[in-house]
Amino acid sequence: MAPFDFSIDDHEFQVIAADGEPVEPTKPINSIFINAGQRYDIVVEAKNDTQESFWMRAKGLTGLPWLARSAATGLPGFNDEGLAIVRYNVVSTSEPTTEQCEDIVTVNKFDFTRATPAVLPTTPSDRSIVQFNITRLGGVISLDGGEYNILRIPDQPPLLTISNGSTTADLPDSANARALEYGKHIEVVVVNSMNEQHPFHLHSHVPWVVGSGQASEEDIYNNNLPPSKLEGAMSRDVYTVPPCNTDEGGHCVDVGYIILRFTADNPGVWMMHCHIDWHMDIVLAMIFVEGETELQAKGPDAFSSSLLSVCKGDST
Secondary structure, three states: OOOEEEEEOOOOEEEEEEOOEEEOOOOOEOOEEEOOOOOEEEEEOOOOOOOOEEEEEEEEOOOOOOOOOOHHHOOOOOOOEEEEEEEOOOOOOOOOOOOOOOOOOOOOOOOOOEOOOOEOOOOOOEEEEEEEEEEOOEEEEEEOOOOEEOOOOOOOOHHHHHHOOOOHHHOOHHHOEEEEOOOOEEEEEEEEOOOOOEEEEEOOOOOEEEEEEEEOHHHHHOOOOOOOOOEOOEEOOOEEEOOOEEOOOOOEEEEEEEEEEEEOOOOEEEEEEEOOHHHHHOOOEEEEEEOHHHHHHHOHHHOOHHHHHHHOOOOO
């Protein structure tokens, strides 16, 4: 699933929401980058004196850093541009003759301003580092500098295991599980060891994005990074982890990273994963166990019988 640039020929629009989060209307723009899983609400400036039709475009971005392969390599049957028609004359059946704007005006993904800005704590209660890569075996994740593992969901879902009294530490290493204490202000640094960008998503949370860039692994693990944006940070449902910087041979020298903040106020077992479809297929993912003590206190009786039947593998 490729990211794409969205535009409408000879039209400007303003973004008023990102991933469902209201933002202050942006300046008028004519193009917006949209990654896999991201959404934008826009207000288009319509034309008052025309009966023309105009192309609406979704131009896929291929090749590095967007995808490992470029459309220029000749993928059979692949069309990297989706088209729709904006008609002012509803009875017209002719195709537009318009062309895409040459002078692109857009907005940076970090330049949005929330309609209700937040001020975040200077220091988080907990800092977790989630570093990922893709190997011949599949997607691998390292938690806080530990061994890389491919996520293997245990036979009994961790939500049921934890609610029955087990701890996150009791789960196998291959569960790629990290415990978060309920009510704490959490910082998660997602680290990209690849020369491709990756759109990540954490279930049931819309974290603030407070920083992003490229840095050495040493600086990331020692928290020697530029100051985070703690006032007016944008909250996003899907966020792009930038690629690493590469040398002349294409090898990573500085890794890409993004810094997220959120409050752990939703007890559960939540997956964080790359939003590119085939990266999900190779399990580029991990899980957060949020509010372990609270889940244990509620016990399995807190869940519906239908959910428990699924967790226990009961097809009835």
